[in-house]
Amino acid sequence: MRVVQIAGFLGSGKTTTLISLSRQLSEEFKKRVAIIVNEIGDVPVDAKVVNEFGLKVKDIGGGCICCELLINLAITLEELSKGFNPDIVFIEPSGVSIPSSVKDGIKTAKGQEIKAGPVVVIFDAERAEEQLSDEGIGTFVMRQLSDADIVAINKVDAVDEAHIRGYEERLKAVNPGAKLVRISALKGAGLNDLIHMIMELIEAQ
Amino acid sequence: MEKDVHYDIPHENEAINIGGYGAAFRITSPRAVDPTALRSVTGEIVKEIAEACMRKGAKAIGHVKLYLKAQSGYIRADTVGMKYGVHVDGNIARPERVANLVVNSIIIGLGKTEVASVTLKSIGEVMERHGFSMTQVEEARGGEVREKR
Numbered sequence A: 001m002r003v004v005q006i007a008g009f010l011g012s013g014k015t016t017t018l019i020s021l022s023r024q025l026s027e028e029f030k031k032r033v034a035i036i037v038n039e040i041g042d043v044p045v046d047a048k049v050v051n052e053f054g055l056k057v058k059d060i061g062g063g064c065i066c067c068e069l070l071i072n073l074a075i076t077l078e079e080l081s082k083g084f085n086p087d088i089v090f091i092e093p094s095g096v097s098i099p100s101s102v103k104d105g106i107k108t109a110k111g112q113e114i115k116a117g118p119v120v121v122i123f124d125a126e127r128a129e130e131q132l133s134d135e136g137i138g139t140f141v142m143r144q145l146s147d148a149d150i151v152a153i154n155k156v157d158a159v160d161e162a163h164i165r166g167y168e169e170r171l172k173a174v175n176p177g178a179k180l181v182r183i184s185a186l187k188g189a190g191l192n193d194l195i196h197m198i199m200e201l202i203e204a205q
Numbered sequence B: 001m002e003k004d005v006h007y008d009i010p011h012e013n014e015a016i017n018i019g020g021y022g023a024a025f026r027i028t029s030p031r032a033v034d035p036t037a038l039r040s041v042t043g044e045i046v047k048e049i050a051e052a053c054m055r056k057g058a059k060a061i062g063h064v065k066l067y068l069k070a071q072s073g074y075i076r077a078d079t080v081g082m083k084y085g086v087h088v089d090g091n092i093a094r095p096e097r098v099a100n101l102v103v104n105s106i107i108i109g110l111g112k113t114e115v116a117s118v119t120l121k122s123i124g125e126v127m128e129r130h131g132f133s134m135t136q137v138e139e140a141r142g143g144e145v146r147e148k149r
Helices: A014-027 A046-052 A070-083 A098-107 A128-132 A134-147 A161-174 A190-202 B035-055 B112-129
Strands: A002-008 A031-037 A055-059 A088-092 A117-125 A152-153 A177-180 B020-034 B061-071 B075-080 B086-092 B096-108 B133-137
Touching: A002 A014, A002 A190, A014 A031, A014 A046, A014 A088, A014 A117, A014 A190, A031 A046, A031 A070, A031 A152, A046 A055, A046 B061, A046 B075, A055 A070, A070 A088, A070 A098, A098 A117, A117 A128, A117 A134, A117 A190, A128 A134, A134 A161, A152 A161, A152 A190, A161 A177, A177 A190, B020 B035, B020 B112, B035 B061, B035 B075, B035 B086, B035 B096, B035 B112, B061 B086, B061 B133, B096 B112, B112 B133
Parallel strands: A002 A088, A002 A117, A031 A055, A031 A088, A117 A152, A152 A177
Antiparallel strands: B020 B096, B020 B133, B061 B075, B061 B096, B075 B086
8 A cells, every 4th residue: 555645735736636646546547546635624625525526535634644643644544554455545635734744654654565655746836936935935835845756836737838947947956856747637737647657656666 | 613723733834824714504595596606606705705815914815615515416616816716616416405515714824713704704795695594514524524436
């Protein structure tokens, strides 16, 4: 069971991306997929939407899985492993989670078959100017991106080529080891490339 | 039941100052409302919340999102700021009188109390404009939601 994070700042397109990835992995790759959603707020919206697509989803709420709910994450993974035995678990941490901390939580889950897979961080190209120009938000977004194995530059259909190239240069400087891929989660563009990158990294582990 | 979201924990994001509020409601209309009008109402709610938060002094909209579930389907609506527009999708097959509504507002630069107040006021105003009555309900969270077959 490989545990793949789909992380990224608030509103970057995590839920839309993971729904498309999960459906494709289930239907085309015949993988058994489960999803864990961690959402800010006492009532879940994302888990309900994911559930509408017929996907196996567990909701961890009431805080952040990268800190105070880290133990809940480990327990949820163990339960999924025993009860559903998925090939891949996607975790959607809240938009203010630190991916490396979530990864530490995954490693505490008991069971030899539970292994941390690649970390995908979604970068919102449409709101990048606004976010990166703010010191607090910009620093935090870059902190998330520095933990990525794959950076998926989302909403590329809403931004011109020159800006995307500029962001790619910045992202390479922040995280030289990460693979970059351009996507439009809403329109489905680039998601095949993203799936292949994820599967390649899983197979290489 | 109204609940505040506690996000004032030691965390690397603490410099950002994020306020979050989520609530669930049962909404009822005296007449069946067609799916197009329901979509329009959901978009109006997230727009109203986002604009009201900005008027209140928010630095930016983190994410305002909504899920409306009726007997014949669901609608989701969200915005990350009005200059980026409101996205609405999902499908409701026939006119409906009753639905469950869940809204989460995550706002940068406002405290959780202000976000709660603005969110509740905005939802109430839109519901009233369209003749819906609403009751806030408590939703358990955590654990398995449901596996659709």
